[in-house]
Amino acid sequence: MKGLITICSFLLVGILTAYYIGFGFQEQPKPRAIDKELEGLNEKYLLRFSHVVAENTPKGLAASMFAQLVREKTDGWVEVQVFPNAMLYEAQDEFDALMRNDIHIIAPALSEVSVLDRKWLVMDLPYVFQNEQMVEAAFNGRIGELLFESIGDYGLHGIAFWDNGFKQFTNNIRPVVEPEDIKGLSVRVMPSEALVDTYRVLDAKPRLFSFNEVYNVLSTGIVDGTENTLSNIYSKGFYRQQKYMTVSNHNYLGYAVLMNSNFFHTLPVDYQNSIIEAMNEVTMWLREHSKVINDEMLYRIENSGQLEIHYQTESEKKIWRQALKPIYDKYGQIIGDELMKEVIKLQGK
Ligand code: SIN
Numbered sequence: 001m002k003g004l005i006t007i008c009s010f011l012l013v014g015i016l017t018a019y020y021i022g023f024g025f026q027e028q029p030k031p032r033a034i035d036k037e038l039e040g041l042n043e044k045y046l047l048r049f050s051h052v053v054a055e056n057t058p059k060g061l062a063a064s065m066f067a068q069l070v071r072e073k074t075d076g077w078v079e080v081q082v083f084p085n086a087m088l089y090e091a092q093d094e095f096d097a098l099m100r101n102d103i104h105i106i107a108p109a110l111s112e113v114s115v116l117d118r119k120w121l122v123m124d125l126p127y128v129f130q131n132e133q134m135v136e137a138a139f140n141g142r143i144g145e146l147l148f149e150s151i152g153d154y155g156l157h158g159i160a161f162w163d164n165g166f167k168q169f170t171n172n173i174r175p176v177v178e179p180e181d182i183k184g185l186s187v188r189v190m191p192s193e194a195l196v197d198t199y200r201v202l203d204a205k206p207r208l209f210s211f212n213e214v215y216n217v218l219s220t221g222i223v224d225g226t227e228n229t230l231s232n233i234y235s236k237g238f239y240r241q242q243k244y245m246t247v248s249n250h251n252y253l254g255y256a257v258l259m260n261s262n263f264f265h266t267l268p269v270d271y272q273n274s275i276i277e278a279m280n281e282v283t284m285w286l287r288e289h290s291k292v293i294n295d296e297m298l299y300r301i302e303n304s305g306q307l308e309i310h311y312q313t314e315s316e317k318k319i320w321r322q323a324l325k326p327i328y329d330k331y332g333q334i335i336g337d338e339l340m341k342e343v344i345k346l347q348g349k
Helices: 002-021 060-074 091-099 118-124 132-140 142-152 192-199 211-219 232-235 261-266 269-302 314-323 325-335 338-348
Strands: 046-049 078-084 156-166 168-173 185-191 205-208 223-228 244-247 252-260 307-311
Touching: 002 223, 046 060, 060 078, 060 269, 060 314, 091 156, 091 252, 118 252, 118 325, 118 338, 132 142, 132 156, 132 252, 132 338, 142 156, 142 252, 142 338, 156 232, 156 261, 156 269, 168 232, 185 192, 185 211, 192 205, 211 223, 223 232, 232 269, 252 261, 252 307, 261 269, 314 325, 314 338, 325 338
Parallel strands: 046 078, 185 205, 185 223, 244 307
Antiparallel strands: 156 252, 168 223, 168 244
16 A cells, blocks of 8 residues: 555656646746845846847847836846847847847847748738838737747747838849849848748749848859848948849838747846836837938938939839739748738738
């Protein structure tokens, strides 16, 4: 009898341990209580924020502003240290670094997130958004909710969508007006399946290079062209290495601001709230200013006289949309009905 009780006790402890460790015990880690009077200097929180762009871009400016607001709102108890220009990590390496707690906040392009979670490919469908209002409706509506829910399964906590702007196409070979003009050109793209296939469908040659390699691959002729926002094209000097630009607004470059979920939930609740408050203020600022920043960069590029610029017309856009329909056919299934229905709803408005 005693033996039986011992065996049963072992079994019970084993089952509970397996449940806790192996079968995903879902409880959030407990936040720490704060008593500022009792805390020493070494109790300050240092959050490392890594991103890959220049400081004078929408994301670069927003990250600095966020750091300042968090410092103010927490009386300096939370310090956000910003590392721009991929000083610490390239975009794809940021995810692992975040999970290891080497860094604490990242703001990768939505296309970079799609490598981890294919539902995010929805944001890379060509011409999916016609203007900034549609992008905002996607970020603030059901599409944004579904994307953040989905990325939660990877241990990531989405705290905001940040804007940059619409992407334009640049190259060194010829003006790109019709879809046929892009045939045979080698083009640097971010590592999103939908972006890669967009160029394949057009018989171009998509090539994957990290953001910090773009200037080099353009200037050495390793690729003929690339796509990016006006602020990135200007701040990184890509426009000086290209002859032609098509202002096409064919995709939107936005960012997901992400934290490691476990890390975020172990911060004292007051600090979590301050971080969210600061993030909301910066997100609003960015929404109002990202277009202004990109417009200013267009003005500077136009005045540099470095590029021959073609502004895509509405009737040309129609032809491009038709040429790129196979991307919707293929990726609609991968993205799934729930998100695609929201896209159709948004486009119908
Ligand atoms: C970024 O804006 O974060 C980088 C975009 C790119 O890789 O082209």
